Amino acid sequence: MNSLRKIPATVITGFLGAGKTTLVRHLMEQANGKRIALIINEFGDLGVDREILAACGVEGCTEDTIIELANGCICCTVADEFLPTMDALLNRADPPDHIVIETSGLALPKPLVKAFHWPEIRHRVTVDGVIAVIDANATAAGRFADDPEAVQAMREADDSLDHDNPLEEVFTDQLLCADMVVLNKADLLDDAGLAALETALKAQVRPGVHLVPTAYGKIDPAVLLGLDKAAEDDLDARPSHHDGDDEHDHEDFETFFIDLGPVEDLDALEARLLTAINEHDILRIKGFLDVPGKAMRHLVQAVGPRLDHYYDRPWKADEQRASRLVVIGLHGLDRDAITARIRGLAPVAAL
Incomplete structure (x- = not known):
């Protein structure tokens, strides 16, 4: 009964590009008057996910309800x-x-859940x-599968299926801590592929x-909210690769920014982005573009070879128009080559 007097918090985890922000936006659209506060932790400080949500135009989804933590991985900066x-x-006059x-996408959920034991909260x-959100199509392809044998019907053995791969550890830890797994982008799989994926995942959770299963993050909020799991009270039942570690680092990942001038030709930029992604195995590119003659800001999001872009909101009167992208990948990215490719200073290979 004590937990019923507490404000519930839902932790949404998932690898880069799984669709977490899309899912959160759908939750806000279907909130039906419930006051929901959002805490968003991004890898890199461009603030794209926060901007996407703040510009969505949903009632109750305003800048003062969205808090961004951009100074490092949330599971590593709990106290600070x-x-x-x-x-x-919690101390607001009108708490959520x-x-x-x-x-x-790089955060381990268990250290964050453990923080709910701190006396302050x-x-x-x-x-x-x-809630663990996964890209069903990518996972079915074996990119982040934990056991190659369990998914051999979906993909042949791949170097990325190494148990020592930090991507694998992050992915597995997210699954093992989850109370529910959302198989986003399930519409990209046929019935047999989805069934095989579910069989493989059931052996891991x-x-x-x-x-x-869902598509575009569209799921009834009643399914995700109100689980009443009190996850902080059963941490021992949520194993992790990092149990016993005081902390973990993300030295295997890196992020950097590319500033561009006004972008006249969006199609040409898209071709350069896709070429850079293919050549350098980039995990994620996201950011905003200044398109001359357009009153609205242009949003770009790329997850692997999938790239989406659209005008999301008008530029503000006091806002400096600029084009800036954040690039996320494994440690060792050739920043100069990627920057040259995206800026159009290197020839674009045929796609």
């Missing part, structure tokens, strides 16, 4: 960033009905549930964890 943020939220925390908020 997350706890003060939670304390400020529910808190949704969207972690970066333990009696006022509880982890209603941990904890008993009783439900797998929910």
